[in-house]
Amino acid sequence: MEAGIFWLVLLVAAGAAVYLFQKSRPSIAHKKPQPILQEWGASEKGNPTQIYHGKDVTVFESDGGWKFTIGDPNDRREPYFSEPYETVDIAKTEALRHINRLPSLHQSLPEQxxxxxxxxxxxxxxxxxxxxxxxxxxxxxxxxxxxxxxxxxxxxxxxxxxxxxxxxxxxxxxxxxxxxxxxxxxxxxxxxxxxxxxxxxxxxxxxxxxxxxxxxxxxx
Missing domain, CATH: 1.20.58 (Methane Monooxygenase Hydroxylase; Chain G, domain 1)
Incomplete structure (x- = not known):
C-alpha cells in the first residue's frame, strides 16, 4: 500500500515538472522572425544594389553625397529617391530602414x-x-x-x-x-x-x- 502511494506521488511530481518545463519554454509561434540581410551586389553602373523585401534598392553618388532609390519591379510609378547622405554605408543603412519603416539613424546632408x-x-x-x-x-x-x-x-x-x-x-x-x-x-x-x-x-x-x-x- 505504501509503495503504491509512493509511486503515485512520484508520477504526479514528474508530470508537474514536465508541464512547468514546457510552459517556461518560449513559444515558437511568438518568436519574431528576423529579417534576412542580403549581400549588396553591383548594378550595371557599378552602384551597390540588391532586392530587399521585393524592392529594388540602389545606392548611388549624387549632390555631394550618396542617395538611395527604392523601386518596385512590378510598379511603373517613379521610384523613391532620398536626399544625399554623407557616406555610402549610411545611405545603405537608411535605405533598408526606410523600407522597414524605421526611424532614421543619420541626418541627410541637407538636414545637417x-x-x-x-x-x-x-x-x-x-x-x-x-x-x-x-x-x-x-x-x-x-x-x-x-x-x-x-x-x-x-x-x-x-x-x-x-x-x-x-x-x-x-x-x-x-x-x-x-x-x-x-x-x-x-x-x-x-x-x-x-x-x-x-x-x-x-x-x-x-x-x-x-x-x-x-x-x-x-x-x-
Whole structure:
C-alpha cells in the first residue's frame, strides 16, 4: 500500500515538472522572425544594389553625397529617391530602414546644413540680445556729439541699417525665442526706432537754423 502511494506521488511530481518545463519554454509561434540581410551586389553602373523585401534598392553618388532609390519591379510609378547622405554605408543603412519603416539613424546632408543654419541663427539671436544695446548706445553718443548735418546724416544712415537688422532679428526671436528673449528684443527694437527718430529730428533742427539766421531780426 505504501509503495503504491509512493509511486503515485512520484508520477504526479514528474508530470508537474514536465508541464512547468514546457510552459517556461518560449513559444515558437511568438518568436519574431528576423529579417534576412542580403549581400549588396553591383548594378550595371557599378552602384551597390540588391532586392530587399521585393524592392529594388540602389545606392548611388549624387549632390555631394550618396542617395538611395527604392523601386518596385512590378510598379511603373517613379521610384523613391532620398536626399544625399554623407557616406555610402549610411545611405545603405537608411535605405533598408526606410523600407522597414524605421526611424532614421543619420541626418541627410541637407538636414545637417539646416541644423547648422539653425544653430548659427540661435547664436546670432543670443549675440543680438547681449550686444545690440551697446551698439545703439554708441550710435546715440555719436549723434549727440555730431556738430553739423553732414555728420548726422552719416550716423542716420548707420541707424537706418541697424534698425533693418534689428527688425529682422526681432522677427526671428518672436518665432523661435523664449519669452524673456522676446521681451528684451522688443525693448532693443523700441530703442533703435527712437534713436533714428531723434536723429532725424536733430537733422531737421540743424537744417532750420541757417534759415532763421538769414531772416535776421524782425522790424518793430
Amino acid at each position: 546644413r539646416r541644423e547648422k543654419r539653425r544653430q548659427k541663427e540661435e547664436e546670432q539671436r543670443e549675440e543680438f540680445v547681449s550686444n545690440e544695446p551697446e551698439i545703439i548706445a554708441a550710435l546715440a553718443a555719436s549723434a549727440d556729439a555730431a556738430a553739423n548735418v553732414t555728420e548726422l546724416r552719416k550716423i542716420e544712415r548707420k541707424a537706418e541699417t541697424q534698425l533693418r537688422h534689428v527688425d529682422r532679428v526681432v522677427g526671428s526671436i518672436a518665432i523661435y525665442g523664449s519669452d524673456e528673449a522676446i521681451e528684451k528684443a522688443l525693448i532693443v527694437q523700441k530703442e533703435a526706432r527712437e534713436l533714428l527718430e531723434n536723429i532725424r529730428m536733430r537733422v531737421a533742427e540743424l537744417k532750420e537754423k541757417p534759415r532763421n539766421n538769414k531772416a535776421g531780426p524782425s522790424a518793430s
